[in-house]
Amino acid sequence: MPVSAIDSDFVLKEIVGRVQSISEKTGGVFEVRIGLAAETVGSDAGQLMNMLFGNTSLHEDVVLHDVDLPRDMVAGFAGPRHGLEGLRRRVDAPTRALTCSALKPQGLSAAGLAELAKRFAAGGIDYIKDDHGLADQAYSPFATRVEVVAASLRAERARYVPSLAGDLDTMRQQLAVAAAAGIDTVMVAPMVCGLANFHRLLRDNPGFAFFAHPALGGAARIAPPLLIGKLFRLLGADAVIFPNHGGRFGYSPETCRALARAARQDWDRLRPAVPVPAGGMSRDRVKEMLDFYDADIMLLIGGALLQARERLVEETSAFVAEVRSFGHG
Amino acid sequence: MPVSAIDSDFVLKEIVGRVQSISEKTGGVFEVRIGLAAETVGSDAGQLMNMLFGNTSLHEDVVLHDVDLPRDMVAGFAGPRHGLEGLRRRVDAPTRALTCSALKPQGLSAAGLAELAKRFAAGGIDYIKDDHGLADQAYSPFATRVEVVAASLRAERARYVPSLAGDLDTMRQQLAVAAAAGIDTVMVAPMVCGLANFHRLLRDNPGFAFFAHPALGGAARIAPPLLIGKLFRLLGADAVIFPNHGGRFGYSPETCRALARAARQDWDRLRPAVPVPAGGMSRDRVKEMLDFYDADIMLLIGGALLQARERLVEETSAFVAEVRSFGHG
Numbered sequence: 001m002p003v004s005a006i007d008s009d010f011v012l013k014e015i016v017g018r019v020q021s022i023s024e025k026t027g028g029v030f031e032v033r034i035g036l037a038a039e040t041v042g043s044d045a046g047q048l049m050n051m052l053f054g055n056t057s058l059h060e061d062v063v064l065h066d067v068d069l070p071r072d073m074v075a076g077f078a079g080p081r082h083g084l085e086g087l088r089r090r091v092d093a094p095t096r097a098l099t100c101s102a103l104k105p106q107g108l109s110a111a112g113l114a115e116l117a118k119r120f121a122a123g124g125i126d127y128i129k130d131d132h133g134l135a136d137q138a139y140s141p142f143a144t145r146v147e148v149v150a151a152s153l154r155a156e157r158a159r160y161v162p163s164l165a166g167d168l169d170t171m172r173q174q175l176a177v178a179a180a181a182g183i184d185t186v187m188v189a190p191m192v193c194g195l196a197n198f199h200r201l202l203r204d205n206p207g208f209a210f211f212a213h214p215a216l217g218g219a220a221r222i223a224p225p226l227l228i229g230k231l232f233r234l235l236g237a238d239a240v241i242f243p244n245h246g247g248r249f250g251y252s253p254e255t256c257r258a259l260a261r262a263a264r265q266d267w268d269r270l271r272p273a274v275p276v277p278a279g280g281m282s283r284d285r286v287k288e289m290l291d292f293y294d295a296d297i298m299l300l301i302g303g304a305l306l307q308a309r310e311r312l313v314e315e316t317s318a319f320v321a322e323v324r325s326f327g328h329g
Numbered sequence: 330m331p332v333s334a335i336d337s338d339f340v341l342k343e344i345v346g347r348v349q350s351i352s353e354k355t356g357g358v359f360e361v362r363i364g365l366a367a368e369t370v371g372s373d374a375g376q377l378m379n380m381l382f383g384n385t386s387l388h389e390d391v392v393l394h395d396v397d398l399p400r401d402m403v404a405g406f407a408g409p410r411h412g413l414e415g416l417r418r419r420v421d422a423p424t425r426a427l428t429c430s431a432l433k434p435q436g437l438s439a440a441g442l443a444e445l446a447k448r449f450a451a452g453g454i455d456y457i458k459d460d461h462g463l464a465d466q467a468y469s470p471f472a473t474r475v476e477v478v479a480a481s482l483r484a485e486r487a488r489y490v491p492s493l494a495g496d497l498d499t500m501r502q503q504l505a506v507a508a509a510a511g512i513d514t515v516m517v518a519p520m521v522c523g524l525a526n527f528h529r530l531l532r533d534n535p536g537f538a539f540f541a542h543p544a545l546g547g548a549a550r551i552a553p554p555l556l557i558g559k560l561f562r563l564l565g566a567d568a569v570i571f572p573n574h575g576g577r578f579g580y581s582p583e584t585c586r587a588l589a590r591a592a593r594q595d596w597d598r599l600r601p602a603v604p605v606p607a608g609g610m611s612r613d614r615v616k617e618m619l620d621f622y623d624a625d626i627m628l629l630i631g632g633a634l635l636q637a638r639e640r641l642v643e644e645t646s647a648f649v650a651e652v653r654s655f656g657h658g
Contacts, residue, residue, distance in 0.1 A: 053545060
């Protein structure tokens with residue numbers, strides 16, 4: 001909108017965005033700070049993203065690096081309802097790092113996935129999540145999968161975390177199926193389902209804890225610490241999954257450290273979210289990851305445990321024992 | 330998922346992705362073609378995006394360039410219900426290019442926006458859309474805005490196209506408000522609201538035509554012809570707005586040409602969608618744009634018309650006359 005076309009004093013004084021500073025970083029890259037009016041966002045998470053990086057995402061040489069939000073807006077979005085403490089309480093692990101693994105590959109039947117879940121639980125894992133590729137496919141429909149996997153874990157301490165997918169109505173139906181099966185923790189990919197729908201689901205279901213999956217995060221264009229550590233937490237993600245450095249993805253140690261800091265650091269009255277570094281992790285990374293992040297995390301190892309095949313329970317037990325012994329060695 | 334951890338024959342044969350070809354382009358850039366099983370997608374638009382570019386979006390050196398879909402899947406998503414022909418019929422313009430302008434800036438009251446709409450209509454514009462920044466802000470709440478703007482256009486041929494925002498429930502309520510005001514065309518940003526919700530809204534409201542706005546399209550990482558021209562059309566967008574070359578954004582002429590081609594070309598039985606090049610366009614670009622795209626488009630000029638201020642109606646009339654006279658000169 002050309003400023004010269006605006007004749008409202010209110011708009012010119014209160015609404016128009018302002019360039020607050022421009023400073024040159026290295027190599028012709030500039031850091032630009034822009035002030036936007038909080039009134040343009042209101043209380044909708046989708047509109048927050050639209051104002052932060054809507055049209056600007058179409059510029060291929062612009063990265064959304066960070067955002068400072070007014071306290072009222074932070075309080076309005078409200079952040080995690082359970083967060084680090086709540087997820088620890090659920091599995092009776094008040095101080096140590098939490099553990100997680102993933103049900104996959106796609107294509108296994110519900111019974112096949114339940115069998116894997118049972119073996120992860122036998123190995124002592126805290127949280128067993130769906131691979132984020134599991135949706136409502138014919139080979140393991142959501143409702144069947146949740147019932148069968150939940151039933152297989154009924155006598156276990158481990159929590160099953162099914163992945164919700166589809167439009168808001170569909171995710172609500174899935175949540176009802178999960179609740180009926182006694183489940184209290186689910187996973188959502190906020191960028192796939194839309195931030196407003198993610199936030200709505202959270203607000204409407206206070207008993208559930210939510211893992212945020214980074215799929216479609218396009219995090220090379222929105223700084224990962226901002227998107228995954230800060231914004232997903234702001235909207236209420238209790239745990240935020242992200243690709244750890246040195247795995248299948250290209251995040252640097254600095255990016256991962258900043259992301260974990262954003263998820264846990266003091267931010268008004270928001271609860272900390274649990275950082276969940278993942279993406280090609282294995283047992284030989286456990287000690288290094290705990291040194292790097294400390295114990296306020298959840299360690300997620302999927303494929304590397306599944307590779308043990310018939311020794312899955314033993315491999316899982318060894319992973320769990322390593323996490324439990326950290327700090328007591 | 331390590332392939333070595335998979336022991337199901339069905340998964341190995343039918344589900345696991347396959348690298349079909351790798352060819353080197355210029356400068357160390359490779360084109361890689363990967364085959365995925367249609368069963369992994371089912372019929373959900375969010376899951377389609379999750380499979381195409383979920384985790385892969387987290388690699389900063391990968392661009393999703395194009396996709397070929399099986400005919401059944403194309404028929405299932407179904408594409409535009411109104412498309413080019415339907416949007417032309419609504420404004421009684423069977424062959425010429427369509428015209429469009431935008432209500433802005435943010436911060437104007439509903440009455441202020443209605444006054445602008447009336448003047449655009451007096452100038453002969455076909456479609457008058459909300460700026461995509463207009464959501465449900467206190468200074469012009471959605472319901473008030475739609476009622477007041479629609480009322481101001483009741484005697485006009487011009488169609489008002491309000492922008493829907495928020496979670497799926499909220500967008501449905503907005504659609505009901507719009508329907509009650511006699512509106513039959515709306516705008517949505519599919520990447521902000523989530524593709525599955527966009528698609529659900531479309532399927533549930535066959536009487537409405539939908540403009541797709543590219544906000545949060547991050548189109549530097551997903552090729553714009555694929556995302557905006559092809560996928561938005563696949564899910565049913567009747568008109569797709571995109572930044573034209575030589576405007577405020579950096580798309581090249583080749584990108585724009587490919588995008589318009591994707592939106593209109595024969596594709597199984599899908600109707601063509603209307604390409605809407607925009608983003609800093611002005612009257613002096615009209616003839617060039619019509620030469621570049623031909624008349625099967627909608628021309629969208631916003632700020633450059635609004636800059637005329639007290640001469641808005643005359644400037645709009647001149648724009649409309651130029652479009653109408655194209656091919657008759």
